[in-house]
Amino acid sequence: MHDIWNPWHGCKKCSEGCDNCYMYFLDAQRGKSGAEIYRTKAGFNYPLSRDKNGAYKIKSGEQIRVSMTSDFFLEEADEWRNDAWSIIRRRPDVVFFLLTKRPERVRECLPYDWGDGWENVFFNVTAENQRRADERVPILLSLPFKHKGVMCAPFIGAVSLRKYLPSGQIEQVICDGENYSGSRPLNYEWVKALRDECEEYGVTFAFVGTGRRFVKDGKTYSIESSELQSKQAYLSGLSLKGKPMEFKLCDRFGDPIPEGDLYVPYFGEKCQTCGMRIICNGCTRCGKCES
Numbered sequence: 001m002h003d004i005w006n007p008w009h010g011c012k013k014c015s016e017g018c019d020n021c022y023m024y025f026l027d028a029q030r031g032k033s034g035a036e037i038y039r040t041k042a043g044f045n046y047p048l049s050r051d052k053n054g055a056y057k058i059k060s061g062e063q064i065r066v067s068m069t070s071d072f073f074l075e076e077a078d079e080w081r082n083d084a085w086s087i088i089r090r091r092p093d094v095v096f097f098l099l100t101k102r103p104e105r106v107r108e109c110l111p112y113d114w115g116d117g118w119e120n121v122f123f124n125v126t127a128e129n130q131r132r133a134d135e136r137v138p139i140l141l142s143l144p145f146k147h148k149g150v151m152c153a154p155f156i157g158a159v160s161l162r163k164y165l166p167s168g169q170i171e172q173v174i175c176d177g178e179n180y181s182g183s184r185p186l187n188y189e190w191v192k193a194l195r196d197e198c199e200e201y202g203v204t205f206a207f208v209g210t211g212r213r214f215v216k217d218g219k220t221y222s223i224e225s226s227e228l229q230s231k232q233a234y235l236s237g238l239s240l241k242g243k244p245m246e247f248k249l250c251d252r253f254g255d256p257i258p259e260g261d262l263y264v265p266y267f268g269e270k271c272q273t274c275g276m277r278i279i280c281n282g283c284t285r286c287g288k289c290e291s
């Protein structure tokens with residue numbers, strides 16, 4: 001399982017969801033500044049890297065999350081993005097999960113041959129509260145992407161997508177609480193209300209974590225371990241699978257990849273009660289669970 005590709009690192013805070021950015025937090029712990037933006041060296045070509053037998057390390061059918069320590073549409077990354085698009089173009093057999101808080105920049109950042117979108121790109125906007133949902137989701141709906149989703153993380157205020165779900169364009173909604181420093185509380189009622197909207201429209205809803213502060217029935221719970229946050233989200237039973245997402249993946253000649261040749265994720269024992277399971281690419285079998 002190979003699930004993250006960071007072609008560049010570092011970012012500029014642009015909205016309230018960024019206040020406690022985990023990348024800034026982790027960089028500070030290493031004595032670095034998250035505001036330092038740079039193109040990664042060895043990591044930049046990661047989706048094209050091969051094993052000793054010459055096969056791609058990232059297998060056909062895998063889903064890879066892009067720019068998890070930055071924003072793919074960050075202005076400071078404009079000079080590098082075409083190289084990243086070239087890599088995405090060369091792997092039409094892999095799903096690239098893009099997430100941004102800057103959808104207003106996207107149209108001017110698309111590659112020359114984008115047309116009405118590439119089948120292997122799953123485009124998501126962050127909607128941490130209603131204000132940002134109303135700002136970003138209409139732009140999401142106006143952009144030419146084959147696959148679209150919304151990520152409410154950190155989920156710091158109630159969000160309703162009722163105005164947007166009838167478009168039929170949103171295929172998945174993910175929500176997660178806040179972690180690391182200064183975690184703001186996530187309210188169970190917000191999760192339940194959004195989940196019910198998704199159920200009404202047959203949209204996959206993934207409640208992947210409670211965050212550190214979780215409010216239910218007027219009581220605030222402190223849940224420090226991310227593993228426990230994820231397990232509590234699973235135990236809530238709120239996640240649901242909607243209409244299946246169909247990525248028409250193909251090889252470099254444009255031929256469809258037979259079902260049997262696609263990557264099959266492995267899920268171990270701990271995965272069975274993990275909130276991420278519904279959207280996860282599978283377990284790395286690193287063995288840390290056992291130890």
Ligand code: SF4
Pocket residue numbers: 010011012013014015017018021022023024068069070071101
């Ligand atoms: S956009 Fe994402 S990576 Fe950039 S500062 Fe905000 S939370 Fe951090």
